[in-house]
Amino acid sequence: MAAHTVYKEPAPLTDRENPLESMMSRFNVAADILGLDEETYNVLKAADKQVIVHIPVTMDNGKVRVFEGYRVIHNTILGPSKGGIRYDKNVYLDEVKALAAWMTWKCAVVDIPYGGAKGGIICDPTTMSAGEIERMTRGYTLALKDVFGPDRDIPAPDMGTGPREMAWLMDEFSKTVGMTSPAVVTGKPLVLGGSLGRTEATGRGVMVSCLAAMAKLGMEIEDTSVAIQGFGNVGSWTAKLMFDKGLKIKAVSDISGAYWNADGINIDEAIAYKNAHGGRLEGFAGAVSMDAEELLTAPVDVLVPAAIENVITEHNAGQIQAKLIVEGANGPTSASADPIIYEKGISVVPDILANSGGVTVSYFEWVQNKQGFKWTEQMVTERADRIMTDAFEKVYQTSLKYNISLRIAAYVVAIDKVAQTYKFRGGF
């Protein structure tokens, strides 16, 4: 690649739905139910701000490669914007815009004082050295120093990023403002002001909201089997916490393939195997290989998509056997699959509710940084569990009130909160 070209691999051409359109089609249904006024509708459908940056990075071979990065601020009426940063070769602007809007709805559903944002860089971190990723992260932070800020916009990890990248971001931002600023980013290592309980927080929220939904459906823990797509942060923690509760995890998968055990997979062994084998399950002896697509339609009671977007579509929704889907990933179900799933009577705990445990504990991390006081793990989990169960109950009651799916109910709860805030603040 010539030194002056911008590293920008095109998103793969697939028949998959555009996540922004998926998000908007649910937003439109909820807006109709609420009778949302046209002015607020128009404000909420567009992102407040979209920034595109080009980050020159000296690669280990001495050549300079320019990476394209994004930060989209969807809305800040409820507070500073919050949202992760994704490093992936398939990052594209519409995806970042959808993810930013989902953050607005997610924070509103769990009633925390944040708006929504998301960022990403088109890159393949699996082929880059730690030094290259560090220089790229610092370059991205510098390019966005006027966007980020503890009371403006607070990034966090997403796919391809973790505590290491957040530490570099915090350090670079701190240098630009001339003081240590831990509250500018969450998902930091513990020693830099990270929160106890953050790493497992998203998986824990998925487990808590799954149990809440199972209770409404009259499903007993000991009779319930689960399939989980994705075995990264969200998938493996969901699996571990469900396994510890006594649910039978019959299938798990990651990028290397899917693995099945009708008697239940020992998740402690699966995690130990993954950690010892470069983060992958390939070759795990505690289960047999199964077709990766078949995991989604396997004979289980609960399906947890916890990897990527648009995996449940109109092509496979009709074959799903689970009674309950709990969305660990953001946007795993395309909008075209919604009516098929609804008709089949499958309950779906939607992404903006099910995976909001992560942003909830990110919020706790930010509060602790601002307080300069560290909470115990028990304080974190008790408060997060309460927020998750309260949010689930509110969404559930809304679904009963309007006779709608939990997904549309979650959008109704979120949009209503944001719309009411606009009404009180006024000032268009």
Ligand code: NAD
């Ligand atoms: P991660 O990078 O830690 O893990 C992703 C996992 O998915 C890996 O096991 C990977 O091998 C697997 N995977 C990728 N493509 C796959 C495919 N086609 N089939 C099966 N498995 C595949 O990412 P994560 O942080 O666990 O995030 C997963 C999802 O959850 C994303 O949609 C993310 O936006 C969402 N999410 C994450 C958090 C969080 O706190 N990490 C919070 C909310 C939502």
